[in-house]
Amino acid sequence: MTNEAMFFYLFSAVLVSSATMVVVARNSVRAVLFLVLCFVSASGLWILLQAEFLAIVLVLVYVGAVMVMFLFVVMMLDVDQAQLKAGFARHLPLGLLVAAVMVVEMLLVLQPENFGLVTAENVGSGLTSNTKAIGRMLYTDYFYPFEIAAVVLLVGIVAAISLTLRKRPDSRYIDPSEQVGVKASDRLRMVDMESDNR
Amino acid sequence: MNFAVPNFLPALPEIFLLVSICGVLVVDLFLTDEQRWLTYVLAQFALLLTALAVVFGFSGETVTTFGGMFIGDPLSVLLKVVILLFSTVIFLYSFHYLRAGGQLRGEFFTLALFGILGMMIMVSAHNLLLFYVGLETFSLCLYTLVAYNRDAPKGAEAAVKYFFLGALSSGLLLYGFSLLYGTTGTLSIPEMAAVLTAAGADGSVNPATLFGVVFVVIAIAFKLGLVPFHMWVPDLYEGAPTPVTLYLSTVGKLAALGMAVRLLVDGLGPLFVHWQELLVVLAVLSIALGNLVAIVQTNIKRLLAYSTISHMGFFLLGLLTGTPDGYSAALYYMVVYALTGIAGFGVILLLSRKGFEAERIDDYKGLGRRQPWYAFLMMLVMLSLAGVPPLVGFWAKYSVLMSVISIDMIWLALYALVFSVVGAFYYLRVIKVMFFEESPMVQPVSATADMHWTLTLNALALLGFGLIPGGLLDFCRSVWG
Known part of the structure; x- marks a missing residue:
C-alpha cells in the first residue's frame, strides 16, 4: 500500500x-x-x-x-437533550433501512467506469497551483456567477436584519448617545428651601 | 492567458435592477413610516423600467454572453417580462394590504425585488453554477418573506418548514448537478446536451447520469410542489402572509417553469424518454391528490394550495409531451395560472383588513349581497381555475390536453379530464357560498381607486383572454418557433 x-x-x-x-x-x-x-x-x-x-x-x-x-x-x-433524541430509537430501524438502500444504490451506480475513470491516475502534476487557477477562473470566466454570489450575501444581510432587528415598544433599553450627552442639570435639581432651625 | 471582456449589454436589465434595488435599499433607510409609500413607488419604477429594458434590449435573435452562461432567447424574454409585469400588480395589491394592516416595512419590497432578480438570473441561465446561485438568491428571499410577520407563530412555523425542505431540495439539486458534471464533464447546459446526445447515439445510457437526472427531477418537483414532494405547500400557503403567498404562488411558479424547461428540455433533452416516465408519475399523483384533498378544505388559502398542486400536475402534462407544441401549451398554462392566481389572491387581500384575514370559506358567505362586484370577480377567478369556457382557464386546459392527445397518451388526457371535473366541485362550492348563503357579518371594504381598477382589469382579463384566446397563445407558441 x-x-x-x-x-x-x-x-x-x-x-x-x-x-x-x-x-x-x-x-x-x-x-x-x-x-x-x-x-x-x-x-x-x-x-x-x-x-x-x-x-x-x-x-x-x-x-x-x-x-x-x-x-x-x-x-x-x-x-433539551432528552426531547431532541426522543424519537431516535423508534425511528432508527426505518432510518437504517433507508440508509442501507441508499448505500447499495450508490455502490451500484457510482462505479469508476461510469465516470470514465477505469484507470486511476494522478490529478494534476503537482506543479500547477490551483489557487492561482481558481483565482483566474473566478475573475474571468466565472465573473457573472461570482458577482451574483455577492448578491446572495447582500440578500443574507438584509434578510438577517429584517428578521432580527425590531423595536419593541415594551422593551427597556439605554440609548448610549443620549446617555453620554447627559448634563448634571438633567439629573439633579437644586431646590431652594428655607433652612430648618430647630 | 487571454481573456476577452464579455458583452454586458444582454444582461443590462439584471444590472439595472440590481442597481435600483441597492438605491431603494438606501433610500428606505432614511424614510419615516409615513413616507414609506416612496419605497413602494420606487420599487414599481424599478420593475417597469427593467421590463422596458428587457423588451427594448431584445433584438429578436438569441444572444449569449459571459462565455455562454447567460442566454437571452425568446423564452427568457417572455418569462422576464411576464414576471416583471405581474410583480407590479402583486406589489400594488400587497402595498394596500400591508398599509391597512400596519405591517408596511421597506424590506418587503427590497426582498421581493431581490427575489425577482434571482428569478431573472435563473430563467436566462445556461450554466448549472449560474443556475444554482440564481435559485439561491430567489429562495433566500422567499424564506425571509414567509417569516415577514414576526409576531405570527404560524408564519414562523411555515418559514422553518419551507427553509428546511428548501435547503434539502437545493442539496438534492446540487448532488444531481455534481453527478451530471461527473459524467458529462461540463457545467454548460448546451454542451451537456451535446455530450449526452453523442453518448446516447448507440442507445446506451450511463446509470450515473440517470441517477443525476432523478435528483434534478426531484428538486424540480420540490420547487413546483408536486406530489409526493408537496408537504410544505398547504402549510406555507396558510402560514405565510397573504401577499407573500401571492408572490410565491404566481411569479414563483413562473420561475420554477423556467427552471424545469432550462434543465430538462435544454440540458437533459437527449434523455427525454427517461425523465418523461418520472413526470408522468408526478403528474398523475398531483392531479389526483390536489383535487381530492381540496374538497375537504375550509380555509380558502389551503384550498388554493391544493388547487395549485393539481394545476402544477396539469402544467407537467404539457412538459412531458416533449414536443414544441406541448412546451408552449405548458408555458401558456403557467402564464394563465399566474394571472388567475393573482386575481384570486387580490380579492382575498382586498377583503382582509386589520385584525381580520378573509381566509375561511365561511367569510365569503353572502358576499354576493354585500359586495356584488367583488363577488363577481371572484366568481370569474373560480370559473377560470375550474376551466369553464369562455374563461381563459378553459383554453389553458384545452391546449395542454390536446398536446397530450397528440402524442397518443389518451388515457392520461381522460384521467386529467375526469379529475378536472372533480375539481370543479370545490371551485363551484366557493361560488355557491358567495351567492346562495347568508351571513349576518358586515364587512366594510375600503378599496382605493387604483386597487379597485387593477383588480377589475385583472379579473376581466381572464374573460377577455378567454373570449379572444389567440394572441397570448400565439405569443407562447412563438417561443418554440
Whole structure:
C-alpha cells in the first residue's frame, strides 16, 4: 500500500466515523465538535487530491468561522437533550433501512467506469497551483456567477436584519448617545428651601 | 492567458435592477413610516423600467454572453417580462394590504425585488453554477418573506418548514448537478446536451447520469410542489402572509417553469424518454391528490394550495409531451395560472383588513349581497381555475390536453379530464357560498381607486383572454418557433 492510499483510508475512516458520531452523539456540543473533526478530515482528503485551496478554505471558513459561531449558538441555547433524541430509537430501524438502500444504490451506480475513470491516475502534476487557477477562473470566466454570489450575501444581510432587528415598544433599553450627552442639570435639581432651625 | 471582456449589454436589465434595488435599499433607510409609500413607488419604477429594458434590449435573435452562461432567447424574454409585469400588480395589491394592516416595512419590497432578480438570473441561465446561485438568491428571499410577520407563530412555523425542505431540495439539486458534471464533464447546459446526445447515439445510457437526472427531477418537483414532494405547500400557503403567498404562488411558479424547461428540455433533452416516465408519475399523483384533498378544505388559502398542486400536475402534462407544441401549451398554462392566481389572491387581500384575514370559506358567505362586484370577480377567478369556457382557464386546459392527445397518451388526457371535473366541485362550492348563503357579518371594504381598477382589469382579463384566446397563445407558441 502506498503512502497516499494509507492516508486516504485513514482520513476516510475518521471522516465516516466522526460523521456517524455527529448523528448519534447525545450532547449537541459534542456533535458540533465531531463535525469539526469531519471537516478537518475532509480537508485532508482534498490535500491528497492536491486541491490545496479548497482544503485551506474549508478549514479557515468552516472550521475557523462557521463552526466556532455554531458552537457558541449551541452552547447558548437551552436545548433539551432528552426531547431532541426522543424519537431516535423508534425511528432508527426505518432510518437504517433507508440508509442501507441508499448505500447499495450508490455502490451500484457510482462505479469508476461510469465516470470514465477505469484507470486511476494522478490529478494534476503537482506543479500547477490551483489557487492561482481558481483565482483566474473566478475573475474571468466565472465573473457573472461570482458577482451574483455577492448578491446572495447582500440578500443574507438584509434578510438577517429584517428578521432580527425590531423595536419593541415594551422593551427597556439605554440609548448610549443620549446617555453620554447627559448634563448634571438633567439629573439633579437644586431646590431652594428655607433652612430648618430647630 | 487571454481573456476577452464579455458583452454586458444582454444582461443590462439584471444590472439595472440590481442597481435600483441597492438605491431603494438606501433610500428606505432614511424614510419615516409615513413616507414609506416612496419605497413602494420606487420599487414599481424599478420593475417597469427593467421590463422596458428587457423588451427594448431584445433584438429578436438569441444572444449569449459571459462565455455562454447567460442566454437571452425568446423564452427568457417572455418569462422576464411576464414576471416583471405581474410583480407590479402583486406589489400594488400587497402595498394596500400591508398599509391597512400596519405591517408596511421597506424590506418587503427590497426582498421581493431581490427575489425577482434571482428569478431573472435563473430563467436566462445556461450554466448549472449560474443556475444554482440564481435559485439561491430567489429562495433566500422567499424564506425571509414567509417569516415577514414576526409576531405570527404560524408564519414562523411555515418559514422553518419551507427553509428546511428548501435547503434539502437545493442539496438534492446540487448532488444531481455534481453527478451530471461527473459524467458529462461540463457545467454548460448546451454542451451537456451535446455530450449526452453523442453518448446516447448507440442507445446506451450511463446509470450515473440517470441517477443525476432523478435528483434534478426531484428538486424540480420540490420547487413546483408536486406530489409526493408537496408537504410544505398547504402549510406555507396558510402560514405565510397573504401577499407573500401571492408572490410565491404566481411569479414563483413562473420561475420554477423556467427552471424545469432550462434543465430538462435544454440540458437533459437527449434523455427525454427517461425523465418523461418520472413526470408522468408526478403528474398523475398531483392531479389526483390536489383535487381530492381540496374538497375537504375550509380555509380558502389551503384550498388554493391544493388547487395549485393539481394545476402544477396539469402544467407537467404539457412538459412531458416533449414536443414544441406541448412546451408552449405548458408555458401558456403557467402564464394563465399566474394571472388567475393573482386575481384570486387580490380579492382575498382586498377583503382582509386589520385584525381580520378573509381566509375561511365561511367569510365569503353572502358576499354576493354585500359586495356584488367583488363577488363577481371572484366568481370569474373560480370559473377560470375550474376551466369553464369562455374563461381563459378553459383554453389553458384545452391546449395542454390536446398536446397530450397528440402524442397518443389518451388515457392520461381522460384521467386529467375526469379529475378536472372533480375539481370543479370545490371551485363551484366557493361560488355557491358567495351567492346562495347568508351571513349576518358586515364587512366594510375600503378599496382605493387604483386597487379597485387593477383588480377589475385583472379579473376581466381572464374573460377577455378567454373570449379572444389567440394572441397570448400565439405569443407562447412563438417561443418554440
